[in-house]
Amino acid sequence: MDQKYRGHGVGTALVNELIKGSEKAGYWSIYSATISINRASIALHKKCGFREIGYRERIAKDRFGEWQNTTLMEYRAS
Known part of the structure; x- marks a missing residue:
């Protein structure tokens, strides 16, 4: 999300919906894979109740052609 739109609760509202x-x-779990350098996305997921469950190395290339790692996250219904 563009920097000027961050902090207004849009991402949180979308994830909560x-x-x-x-x-x-009827789903009891949701999984997410996020590029590990995207700390804002990881923080958003954690804020909404997700937890880190794993890490994959060199799984995807970014727009500059550099290999990136992904952080695996999970939400489980209570």
Whole structure:
């Protein structure tokens, strides 16, 4: 998300709606894989109840052609 739009709660609202919708549909877990250098996304996921469950090395290339790692995250319904 562009820097000027951060901090307004849009990302949090979207992730929370995803969680509510998935629980309503009967899902009890959600998984996410985020490029590890994207600390803002990882922080957002943690804020919404996700936890880090793993790490994959050199799984994807960024727009500059550099290999990046991904952080695996999970949300489990209570």
